[in-house]
Amino acid sequence: MSRRAWHDDRMFIVAGTLYVDPAERDAYLASCVEAVRAARSAPGCVDFAVSPDLIEPARINVYERWESEEQLLAFRSSGPDEEQAVAIRGAEVHRFLISGVEAP
Numbered sequence: 641m642s643r644r645a646w647h648d649d650r651m652f653i654v655a656g657t658l659y660v661d662p663a664e665r666d667a668y669l670a671s672c673v674e675a676v677r678a679a680r681s682a683p684g685c686v687d688f689a690v691s692p693d694l695i696e697p698a699r700i701n702v703y704e705r706w707e708s709e710e711q712l713l714a715f716r717s718s719g720p721d722e723e724q725a726v727a728i729r730g731a732e733v734h735r736f737l738i739s740g741v742e743a744p
Contacts, residue, residue, distance in 0.1 A: 651686070651741065652712045654704040656733030662697035668727050669700065679704065684711025702733055709737075 660668045672690045679688035684707040693699035706712040712735075 650708075651738040652706040652709055653736040653738055654702065654706075654712070654733060655736065656702055656731065657693070658700040658702060658728050658733070659698045659730035660700060660727050661729065664727060665692060665697065665700065668724065671724055679715055682711065682715045684708055685715065698729070 669690065669692060676688055676690055679685050686705040686707060687703065688705075689701075689703045691701050693701055704712070706715075
């Protein structure tokens with residue numbers, strides 16, 4: 641099996657978890673639909689997903705991939721609305737700079 645050559649494109653990935661009240665998780669996710677649509681149509685957004693965890697009822701998984709830091713920050717400045725921010729009981733989300741990408 642041959643390995644694909646590394647691309648020299650830099651990518652920015654934001655990934656991690658949010659924690660909300662399990663009874664409110666579906667409502668929280670529903671409130672994210674417009675933000676996901678907006679992100680996916682934003683300049684530089686390669687992928688954007690907010691999804692329920694299959695095992696932990698309070699956990700929400702977050703994944704974003706951006707072409708540049710400037711585009712990420714331009715979108716990020718909009719941030720979650722106040723109601724969403726209040727619903728978050730905990731978070732562990734990090735930004736990663738990826739300097740190369742290859743097929744698995």
